Amino acid sequence: MNKTEEQNNVLVYKNRNxxxxxxxxxxxxxxxxxxxxxxxxxxKLDEYIKTIDLQKIKFWLSSNPYDLFDMKIDKIINFMLxxxxxxxxxxxxxxxxxxxxxxxxxxxxxxxxxxxxYVKEMDKIDFTKVSFEEFSNVLKGNVxxxxxxxxxxxxxxxxxxxxxxxxxxFYNYIKDINKDTELFNIIISNFRDFCDERDYDGKKIYxxxxxxxxxxxxxxxxxxxNGIKVDYSNLVxxxxxxxxxxxxxxxxxxxxxxxxxxxxxxxxxSENSKYEVEIRANTITVINYINSKLENxxxxxxxxxxxxxxxxxxxxxxxxxxxxxxxx
Numbered sequence: 001m002n003k004t005e006e007q008n009n010v011l012v013y014k015n016r017n018x019x020x021x022x023x024x025x026x027x028x029x030x031x032x033x034x035x036x037x038x039x040x041x042x043x044k045l046d047e048y049i050k051t052i053d054l055q056k057i058k059f060w061l062s063s064n065p066y067d068l069f070d071m072k073i074d075k076i077i078n079f080m081l082x083x084x085x086x087x088x089x090x091x092x093x094x095x096x097x098x099x100x101x102x103x104x105x106x107x108x109x110x111x112x113x114x115x116x117x118y119v120k121e122m123d124k125i126d127f128t129k130v131s132f133e134e135f136s137n138v139l140k141g142n143v144x145x146x147x148x149x150x151x152x153x154x155x156x157x158x159x160x161x162x163x164x165x166x167x168x169x170f171y172n173y174i175k176d177i178n179k180d181t182e183l184f185n186i187i188i189s190n191f192r193d194f195c196d197e198r199d200y201d202g203k204k205i206y207x208x209x210x211x212x213x214x215x216x217x218x219x220x221x222x223x224x225x226n227g228i229k230v231d232y233s234n235l236v237x238x239x240x241x242x243x244x245x246x247x248x249x250x251x252x253x254x255x256x257x258x259x260x261x262x263x264x265x266x267x268x269x270s271e272n273s274k275y276e277v278e279i280r281a282n283t284i285t286v287i288n289y290i291n292s293k294l295e296n297x298x299x300x301x302x303x304x305x306x307x308x309x310x311x312x313x314x315x316x317x318x319x320x321x322x323x324x325x326x327x328x
Contacts, residue, residue: 020184020185020188020206020208021180021181021184021212021234021235021236023206024206024207024208024212024236024284025236025284025288027203027204027205027206027281028205028206028207028236028239028280028281028282028284028285029281029285029288030200030203030205030281031200031205031277031278031281031282031285032281032282032285034200034201035278035281035282036256036274036278037255037256037258037259037274037275037278038253038254038255038256038259038275038278038279038282039253039254039256039282040252040253040254040282040285040286040289041251041252041253041254042289044250044251044252045252045286045289045290046293048250048252049290049293049294052290052294052302052305054294054296054297054301054305056305056308057297057301057302057304057305058304058308059220059224059304060304060307060308061217061220061221062220062224065109065112065113066100066112066113066116066117068112068116069221069224069225071120073171073221073222073225073226074169074171074172074175075119075125075171076221076225077170077171077174077218077221077222078125078162078169078170078171079115079116079119079125080214080217080218080221081158081162081170081214082115082119082125082127082155082158082159083111083112083115083116084210084213084214084217085154085155085158085191085193085194085210085214086111086151086154086155087108087111087210087213088147088210088325088326088327088328089146089147089324089325089326089328090106090107090108090110090111090145090146091146091241091322092143092146094142094143096110096141096142096143096144096145096146097110097141097142098110098113098114098139098140098141098142100113110141111139111145114138114139115138115139118138124168125159126159126162126163126168127152127155127156127159128156128159128160128163130156132149132152135151135152135155136148136152139151146324147326150326154193154326157191157192157193158191158193161190161191165190166190173186174186174218178219178222178228178229178230178231179230179231180215180216180219180230180231180232180233180234180235181234183215183218183219184208184211184212184215184234184235187211187214187215188208188211193326194208194210194211194214195208196208196209196210196211196327196328198271198272198276198277198280199272199277200274200277200278200281205277205281207239207280207281207284207327207328209238209239209240209327209328210238210327210328212235212236212237212238212300213238215232215235216232216235216300219231219232220232232298232300233298233299234298235298235299235300235303236284236287236288236299236300237283237284237287237288237299237300237302237303238300238303238307238328239279239280239281239283239284239328240283240307240328241320241321241328242307242310242320243283243287243303243306243307243310244279244280244282244283244320244321245310245317245318245319245320245321246306246307246309246310246313246317247283247286247306248317248318249313249316249317249318250313252286253279253282253283253286255279259275262275263318263319263320263321263322264318264319266319266322267322268322268323268324269321269322269323270323271323271324271325273323275321276321276323276325279321280328287299287302287303287306290302
């Protein structure tokens with residue numbers, strides 16, 4: 001391939017992604033309108049919206065967990081690129097856990113602790129020279145974390161892109177970008193591991209949960225530490241396990257009897273199944289509906305509010321859906 005052909009391919013890929021955030025919203029709405037197994041109770045949703053306290057909305061990392069913000073901002077952002085790229089699918093039997101200074105942790109808390117502890121000792125965050133065995137020791141717990149090999153492959157691949165295309169420093173590459181649409185496009189155009197798409201009745205459905213999470217995290221961190229004005233108002237929301245579980249506990253998301261039995265009996269559903277796509281797509285539609293009814297907030301704020309609310313409904317929540325995948 002000559003240089004002109006390569007440039008044209010890059011241009012085509014960027015144009016394809018130019019309106020991806022809008023594609024996420026519209027494709028998820030399409031699923032919602034045609035769902036057979038999941039539905040939205042808009043009456044209960046409207047009642048719930050009246051109870052939302054916008055004062056409770058806060059950035060999930062604002063508490064500076066494990067002294068994350070003690071590092072310089074360039075190292076924080078370079079760390080978040082890797083952390084968010086593998087921040088997915090922690091459940092199993094038994095669940096992966098590690099011991100920390102705050103006791104036993106699991107899920108994203110455990111990943112944040114283990115990975116952050118390791119990179120704090122690195123002059124430059126670069127996993128291209130880190131062996132799989134060493135990476136395994138970094139995440140060593142009671143059992144192997146799910147997708148251990150895939151997580152290793154991802155961090156190595158991302159570091160290779162940063163070294164080859166970004167002069168070895170992702171933060172420097174994006175430091176002047178403070179708008180979500182631009183930053184999001186750079187992430188999904190350069191790092192293929194963030195791809196998060198499904199098919200539904202022959203139609204392409206877009207989610208890009210981790211890419212949106214990373215975009216939000218970077219902009220919130222820049223806002224918090226540098227005190228600069230950023231724009232994350234175009235982000236759509238992050239379709240994961242916890243938010244649909246919360247919405248179901250609140251009676252907003254409803255599953256038909258067949259799907260309810262599968263989820264409640266903790267049976268695994270397949271990636272790209274209609275069950276999985278409908279759960280995730282209806283979650284996005286709810287988030288954006290709430291946003292359309294409220295002022296002075298955006299969809300990613302609502303997303304974070306619902307994520308934090310998962311602790312409040314824990315006693316009444318039924319199990320979250322189980323789907324082995326590398327997207328959430």
